[in-house]
Amino acid sequence: MQRYDVLIAGGSFVGLTLAIALASSARGALRIAVVDRTPLESARDRVNDGRASALSAASTHLFHSLGIWQSVAKSAQPITGIDITDSQMNSLVRPSLLHFDGDLAEGEPAAHMLENHVLRDALISKAGETAGLKFLAPESVVDFEVHANGVSAQLEHGGTIEASLLVAADGRKSAMRKRAGIKTIGWSYPQAGIVATLGLEKSHGGRAIQHFLPKGPFAILPLPENRVSLVWTEERARAREIVAMEDAKFLAEAKKRMGARFGDLTLEGPRAAFPLDMHLARAFVADRVALVGDAAHGVHPLAGQGLNIGLRDVAALTEVIVEAVRIGLDPGSATVLQRYERWRRFDSAFSGLSMDALNRLFTNDNAPLRAIRSLGLGLVDRAPALKRFFVREAAGLTGTVPKLLKGEAL
Ligand SMILES: Cc1cc2nc3c(=O)[nH]c(=O)nc-3n(C[C@H](O)[C@H](O)[C@H](O)COP(=O)(O)OP(=O)(O)OC[C@H]3O[C@@H](n4cnc5c(N)ncnc54)[C@H](O)[C@@H]3O)c2cc1C
Numbered sequence: 001m002q003r004y005d006v007l008i009a010g011g012s013f014v015g016l017t018l019a020i021a022l023a024s025s026a027r028g029a030l031r032i033a034v035v036d037r038t039p040l041e042s043a044r045d046r047v048n049d050g051r052a053s054a055l056s057a058a059s060t061h062l063f064h065s066l067g068i069w070q071s072v073a074k075s076a077q078p079i080t081g082i083d084i085t086d087s088q089m090n091s092l093v094r095p096s097l098l099h100f101d102g103d104l105a106e107g108e109p110a111a112h113m114l115e116n117h118v119l120r121d122a123l124i125s126k127a128g129e130t131a132g133l134k135f136l137a138p139e140s141v142v143d144f145e146v147h148a149n150g151v152s153a154q155l156e157h158g159g160t161i162e163a164s165l166l167v168a169a170d171g172r173k174s175a176m177r178k179r180a181g182i183k184t185i186g187w188s189y190p191q192a193g194i195v196a197t198l199g200l201e202k203s204h205g206g207r208a209i210q211h212f213l214p215k216g217p218f219a220i221l222p223l224p225e226n227r228v229s230l231v232w233t234e235e236r237a238r239a240r241e242i243v244a245m246e247d248a249k250f251l252a253e254a255k256k257r258m259g260a261r262f263g264d265l266t267l268e269g270p271r272a273a274f275p276l277d278m279h280l281a282r283a284f285v286a287d288r289v290a291l292v293g294d295a296a297h298g299v300h301p302l303a304g305q306g307l308n309i310g311l312r313d314v315a316a317l318t319e320v321i322v323e324a325v326r327i328g329l330d331p332g333s334a335t336v337l338q339r340y341e342r343w344r345r346f347d348s349a350f351s352g353l354s355m356d357a358l359n360r361l362f363t364n365d366n367a368p369l370r371a372i373r374s375l376g377l378g379l380v381d382r383a384p385a386l387k388r389f390f391v392r393e394a395a396g397l398t399g400t401v402p403k404l405l406k407g408e409a410l
Pocket of ligand 1: 038
């Protein structure tokens, strides 16, 4: 049997970042264990996750405070602007309804694109060199019991971990959430998100394009070396067909949607389709248990916010726990958990429902609705103060922002 202060089930983006944040911010006052069922070699392999994530400025501040951004910055692509259009696929001219400059007032980009495998690799390396942190992989938490002073978690390969707090960072189908008796509300979308990396003949100029098509949003997101990451939403059966197409046909379908502006396209990695859903846990905490990341909430990827919202959980939970431990409180106590839930649940619900509303508003070809939304976007485009607000919102710097997201030490 091993004893820790915090046990984190799930060591992907959110779980590993939380483990590093807690161990480094508590400066030796906390012992952290993080467990992930994926073997390290496959977690690091690009073939198993060809996605890239739009990371808000708030998320990059967090990674910078933890000494992670320094090792990935050279592989990140600053987003210099965003163009939003809903023009039809066969129209020769595709006017942008709304465009944003990518910089915050402070002169830093509101977001960067970073390939998932690069971030995962950096997190695994950082976890390995962080004092007070034990990373067990491949290993799973299969069950746990709550008792007066904490939890006893059973591991798949034998052995038990005792901890004051169990954090479920085990993703959208979280078994820990179910075991804690927490239900979710939400729904599946009839859509899947196809993801692929393409090389371009002509420069993307660092700009991201969100093209709202009748079957769902088609995002062209800039990457270094003049590549782009596509997040291409289609009905599920059609998405499966598109992913299975031979390369030339797949590229021809992509070109139909991207138009001629990028010149010739080449495939630069694996492609896959992800089923999409929106879910929100009915509670973010239970006795001695806290949920973070996709275990707590899942949003439509159209604004690239899922991971950013999970990293906000990380920063808030770290702040709450570290402040509690400094005044001698138990990190798994009800006071700590209630403060975390009050901070994060409403904010996550608001984000999930906003993405859902946008998806519903744009995923249709109804002529009167098209006219109204074009008018609405046109009005926003002419309102600089509103646009500045949206850029700060996308940067994750509105509301009650946890210190680590502002780049402040705890
Ligand atoms: C197409 C697409 C594009 C996206 N683009 C963006 C974007 O641009 N920006 C953005 O912010 N977000 C984006 N997202 C969302 C983002 O990918 C997720 O929010 C994020 O991956 C969630 O991370 P997580 O660590 O919470 O969960 P996951 O990444 O799902 O990790 C869960 C981990 O838990 C482990 N695990 C599960 N059960 C156990 C167990 N019992 N014991 C031990 N380990 C266990 C698994 O092995 C896994 O490693 C996108 C999502 C999709 C589908």
